[in-house]
Amino acid sequence: MAGILEGRVAIVTGAGRxxxxxxxxxxxxxxxxxxxxxxxxxxxxxxxxxxxxxEVVDIIRASGGEAVANGADIADFAQAAALVDQAISAFGRLDILVNNAGFVRDRMLVNAGEDEWDAVIRVHLKGHFAPLRHASAYWRAEAKEGRQPLARVVNTSSGAGLQGSIGQAAYSAAKGGIASLTLVAAAELGRYGVAVNAIAPSARTRMTEGPFADAMAAPEDGFDRMDPANVSPVVAWLASADCTISGRVIEVEGGRICLEEGWRHGPVRELDRRWSAAEVGDAVRALVAESVDPEPVYGA
Incomplete structure (x- = not known):
């Protein structure tokens, strides 16, 4: 039986591990x-x-699939353009972009260095923007030529970006930025036949084996909830033509799928004049009492 992505061409960044x-x-x-x-x-x-x-290419080819390797620095604008060009030259088109690449340099905020901040923001946030920018230009050109794409983008945010994570200020800021980038890209690219969503995965990787060591313990029921392979079927569906949602963030852990609701307008107080400073405190305290409690910051 054919898979749900038969005949489609995908780029996956950070796909070596x-x-x-x-x-x-x-x-x-x-x-x-x-x-x-x-x-x-x-x-x-x-x-x-x-x-x-x-190594991943060799596994795919050995199973009868088609794949090529690419060693681009996806946060380098020119190299990201060449990555998109390689997909088109190798396979004749591009339908799917999965932005996944990243690394961590964890520090408490008071100890974080400027170089560490810049490196994490560059790889995660610019590393999403650059491939997405060049893929979007290709899809827009296709649409203008009358070849309306059925393209899909899957970005990688994180619970750290949505709820925050102690010791990961740069990483959390970058992942929060990716969630916002997803919203904007979805709104701008829909006219060209592109759906843009993001995942917030929890899984066992090189990036998580330190901070979440306790969660990596062998499960008593035999289901390894932290196996990264649990996340990928959700990515595959988001990359398929069957996916018609756009601008959403889906948290995935083990067999759990959670649709994040993000920032929403909550309770309101309004005057027909300017607020005085003395009035603001009571009003905000009343709003907090009426609102839903925010999720706790990871590690708090």
């Missing part, structure tokens, strides 16, 4: 031709190697 690897393998199982992107760095972003990406 962890979640990205599982995404690439699942998309290939579902019939997509995959450009497997990975810079091959260490957890903190050092070094370069095409080996991890090529």
């Amino acid at each position: 962890g979640l990205g690897r599982e995404h690439a393998l699942e998309l290939a199982r579902q019939g997509a031709a995959v450009v497997v992107n990975d810079l091959g760095t260490t957890l903190d972003g050092a070094g370069v190697s095409v080996g991890p990406a090529q």
Whole structure:
């Protein structure tokens, strides 16, 4: 039986290990031709190697699928353009972009260095923007030529970006930015046949084995809820033509799927004049009492 992505072409960034690897393998199982992107760095972003990406390509090809390796730095604007061009030249089109690449440099805010902040924001946030920018330009050009795309983008946010995470100020800020980028891209690109969504995954990867070591323990019921492969079927569906939602963030952990509701307008107090400073306190306290309590920050 054909998969739900038969005949489609996908790029998966950061696909040499962890979640990205599982995404690439699942998309290939579902019939997509995959450009497997990975810079091959260490957890903190050092070094370069095409080996991890090529290993995933070899697995896909051995299973009868189509794949090519790419070692681009996805936060480099020109290299991100070349990544999109490679998909089109190798497979004749581009239908799916899965933005997954990232790394961590965890620090408490008072100890965070400027270089660490810049590196994390660059890889996560600019590393989403640059491939998305070039893929969007391609899809817009296709639409203007009368070849309306049926394209899908899956970004990678995080609970850290939605609820915050102690010791991860830069990472949380970047992932929150990715959630907002998803909303804007969905609104702007719908006219070109592009649906844009994001996932907020919880899984066992190099990035999480430190902070969430307790959650990585072997399950008593035999279901490994932290296996990164649990997340990838959701990504595959979001990448499919059957997915018609856009601008949403879906949290995935094990067999749990949660549609995030994000920032919403809550209770209101309004005057027909300017507020005085002395009045604001009582009004805000009343609003807080009427509102839903926010999710706790991870690690609090």
